[in-house]
Amino acid sequence: MAEPSPQKALSVYLYIPNIIGYIRIIMNCVAFALCYSNKTLFAVLYFFSFFCDGLDGWFARKFNQVSTFGAVLDMVTDRVSTACLLAILSQLYRPGLIFLSLLGLDIASHWLQMYSSFLSGKTSHKDVKDKSNWLLKAYYGQRLFMAFCCVGSEVLYIILFLIADNQSESVLDACLNALKQSSLLSLTLFVTLIGWAIKQVVNIIQMKTAADSCVLYDMKRSK
Template sequence: MAPTATAKRTSVYLYIPNILGYLRVLLNVVAFALCFSSKLLFSILYFISFVCDGVDGWLARKFNQVSTFGAVLDMVTDRVSTACLLAILSQLYRPGLIFLALLGLDIASHWLQMYR
């Protein structure tokens, strides 16, 4: 009998796009921790996270590493970073209610999209 070749499978948690998603979480945590003390560094880190958001989907399709875990990680990271940004903007600019209304619209629209 011929030996069977076992395909080495990478864990979904170690997919390249998911690792980039973890990096986005880390960038956002550091960015929001520094948002009031260093606005320039906050802007740079948030922008890098924003660019990584576009790159991770491209990498997932390029390397055929699309997963439900990655989609949820991306969506949750997007929602949390948007919520944090809008909460900070509501503290910096008046009237802050506008930013909180945008936050409600963002959460409601994504909830309706997922529910549908």
């Protein structure tokens, strides 16, 4: 198989969705650098970077610039930014183990899903048509449903970051205090909590089904 020319490789790096991915990384770096000194600016930059996650996918389909590099760049950016925010929340609330557990679940489920997809010869970890679980199929098959879960999860984490005080406190106490302050905030917390909860269930199912795929691959290879 012939090696791709440097010009061809460069063109992939300069795809519009990949350029958006680079901008997302810069925004996240700036956001986390300022997260303690300017919470509002952090929230704006972080959420806009998250919004661009859907934007780059639209550009990829619009201009036929879908690439494996772009998909990996997109996923790595998502996982790292969420992991960093969860790590910060683990320092702001007690017990911090809650957020560290969510961090571990997020990374483990997506890593197993990516690896099992690779073993199955799939081009995307979102290809779950051969899976039997209806929720996993709905999550990856319905863009609006997936968007609701992802947006809900990220917005919930941003809200928790914004309402945290300087002293470590219980997550439940912080949420109860926030509910007393504003009916709009209460509604937002309720809606985002639903999306967050569904996403965590999907992560658990995804991790289990991906692990099963790896075991099945080993069984077939040993025959």
